Amino acid sequence: MDTPKIPAPKDEGEKQVLDKLVAIRDQLQLRKLDRTTYVRTQDVMVLYDQVLEQVKRLNEIRGGKATEEIQENRVDRVVDSCFQLLSLFFMTIGRNNEAPAAYALTSTIKRLLDHLTEADLFSAKDLESMSQTLEHLSDIVNTTPDTQSAPYLETLIAKRIERCRASLTALQKKIEDIAVPLRPTAEKLVSVLRQMAVINTKSKVDRTNFPADIHRYVAQLRDISDSRKDGHFVDEDGNKLKGSDKVVALMERCQLYTGIILEKNGTFPDKWRPVYDVLIGIRNELDKLSLTQAWSLRETDLYDFQRQLDKIDESRVDGNWVDDEGQPAELYVQRTLLYLIRRCYGYIYHLMLSSEPVSEALLPIYNQLQTLKRCLVEVKKCGVSSVRELYPYSMKLNSIDNMRVDGKFMVGEDIPEGQGSVTTLLADCFDLNYELRVAAEASEESNDSTPGSRTPDV
Incomplete structure (x- = not known):
C-alpha cells in the first residue's frame, strides 16, 4: 500500500476517509492477532458497518464516478485491505454464504487466472474447479438480501466475478482448440x-x-x-x-x-535467493496448514500470506523480476518463482474453499463430531457384534448433546454462527449410532439363538 506507485489522495475529503479507514484496518489487524478470545459476530459487524459508511462517503466525494474513471490512489488500496480482512473475518465467524465472504475468494481466483493465462499452463481440472466456485459465489451475491448499506460491495464483487468468468472463458477456449x-x-x-x-x-x-x-x-x-x-x-x-x-x-x-x-541440479542463484526463500517459507507454511486446517487455521491468518505474495508478484517489471542493476531474471529463475507464487495462491484457494460455515467458537465441537462421524462410518463398514463396542461413541455423543442450552450451543452469553451445521452433524452421528446399535442387538440375538452357542453348565 505504501509503494510510491500508489499516490496519496489529493482531495481533502478523501484524505479524511483514508485516515478513518486506516484506523479501522488497524483495528481489524489487531483483532486478527488476538488469540485469547474467539472472534464474535457483533465485533466484526461493527467494523463492517464503519467501513461501508466510509466507502459510501468516498463515493459521494467522487460524485458516483465508476472505479475505472478514477486513478487509483492509496485510499483504494486501504478499501481493498479492509474488505479483504472483513471477508476473511466473515469466514472465521461462519458466515461463508454471505456476499462479503466472497470478496477474498474472488481476489485469489483472479490472481490464479492471471497466472494461468500468463504461464499458458493449465489443465481442465484447474478450470473446472474455479468455474464451479464462481457459480457458487454468483449465487451467494444474487441471493443476498437487498440492503441499502452494501450495494457498493455487492456490485464490486459481481463485477469481479464477471472479469474472472471472462478470463476463464478465454482459457477454456484454448482447451477446446485441442482435439x-x-x-x-x-x-x-x-x-x-x-x-x-x-x-x-x-x-x-x-x-x-x-x-x-x-x-x-x-x-x-x-x-x-x-x-x-x-x-x-x-x-x-x-x-x-x-x-x-x-x-x-x-x-x-x-x-x-x-x-x-x-x-x-537443485541450486538457485544467490542474487535471487532472498525472494526464493520467502516463497519457499510461505509454501511450506501453507502446506502445513492444509494438513492441520480443521484444528489450527483461523481464516484471517491467510491475509498476511496474501499480502506478502501480492507484494512479490507486483514487484515484477513487464512480467519479470529485475535486480538492483535493472537486469531481468533469467528464464530458470522467472519460471521457478512464478511456479512458487502460483502454488502458494493455489494453497490459499484450497484453504478458503475448505472453510466450514461454522464460527471458530464452535469449531472444536464441529471437528469432534466430524471425527466421530468418520469413526462411526468405518465401524459400519467393518460391522459390529456387540452393543458394548458402541459405548465410547454413545458417551461422547451424549456429552456433546448435553452441552446445548435450549437446543443451542452457547459460548458465554453468545450464540455463535453455524448452529445449523453443528446440529445437523450431531443428528447424523446419532442416526449412525442408532443404526449400529440395532445391528449389534440383532447380531447378539442371532448368536444367542444359535444351537450350541450357550456355554454348557459345569
Whole structure:
C-alpha cells in the first residue's frame, strides 16, 4: 500500500476517509492477532458497518464516478485491505454464504487466472474447479438480501466475478482448440512439468537422487515424443490432430525446462535467493496448514500470506523480476518463482474453499463430531457384534448433546454462527449410532439363538 506507485489522495475529503479507514484496518489487524478470545459476530459487524459508511462517503466525494474513471490512489488500496480482512473475518465467524465472504475468494481466483493465462499452463481440472466456485459465489451475491448499506460491495464483487468468468472463458477456449483425443496428452504434459517443478523446489534437495527423479519424467516425455508421426500428433488415419502444434510446443517447453533444471541440479542463484526463500517459507507454511486446517487455521491468518505474495508478484517489471542493476531474471529463475507464487495462491484457494460455515467458537465441537462421524462410518463398514463396542461413541455423543442450552450451543452469553451445521452433524452421528446399535442387538440375538452357542453348565 505504501509503494510510491500508489499516490496519496489529493482531495481533502478523501484524505479524511483514508485516515478513518486506516484506523479501522488497524483495528481489524489487531483483532486478527488476538488469540485469547474467539472472534464474535457483533465485533466484526461493527467494523463492517464503519467501513461501508466510509466507502459510501468516498463515493459521494467522487460524485458516483465508476472505479475505472478514477486513478487509483492509496485510499483504494486501504478499501481493498479492509474488505479483504472483513471477508476473511466473515469466514472465521461462519458466515461463508454471505456476499462479503466472497470478496477474498474472488481476489485469489483472479490472481490464479492471471497466472494461468500468463504461464499458458493449465489443465481442465484447474478450470473446472474455479468455474464451479464462481457459480457458487454468483449465487451467494444474487441471493443476498437487498440492503441499502452494501450495494457498493455487492456490485464490486459481481463485477469481479464477471472479469474472472471472462478470463476463464478465454482459457477454456484454448482447451477446446485441442482435439479431444489429444487432450489427455496435453494434461499429461502439464502434470509432468508441475511434478518436475515440485522436485526442483523441495526444501531440501537430495542432489544424489535429483537426476534420477527428473529422468523418470524425461522417459515419459520421450514416450510422448515418440508417439508423434513426422513431428505431429495424428489420429488413427494419420491425419494431423487439431491443436497438435500447441501440444508439440508444450512438449518442447517441458524438454527445455528439463534440461535447465538438470543443469542447475537443485541450486538457485544467490542474487535471487532472498525472494526464493520467502516463497519457499510461505509454501511450506501453507502446506502445513492444509494438513492441520480443521484444528489450527483461523481464516484471517491467510491475509498476511496474501499480502506478502501480492507484494512479490507486483514487484515484477513487464512480467519479470529485475535486480538492483535493472537486469531481468533469467528464464530458470522467472519460471521457478512464478511456479512458487502460483502454488502458494493455489494453497490459499484450497484453504478458503475448505472453510466450514461454522464460527471458530464452535469449531472444536464441529471437528469432534466430524471425527466421530468418520469413526462411526468405518465401524459400519467393518460391522459390529456387540452393543458394548458402541459405548465410547454413545458417551461422547451424549456429552456433546448435553452441552446445548435450549437446543443451542452457547459460548458465554453468545450464540455463535453455524448452529445449523453443528446440529445437523450431531443428528447424523446419532442416526449412525442408532443404526449400529440395532445391528449389534440383532447380531447378539442371532448368536444367542444359535444351537450350541450357550456355554454348557459345569
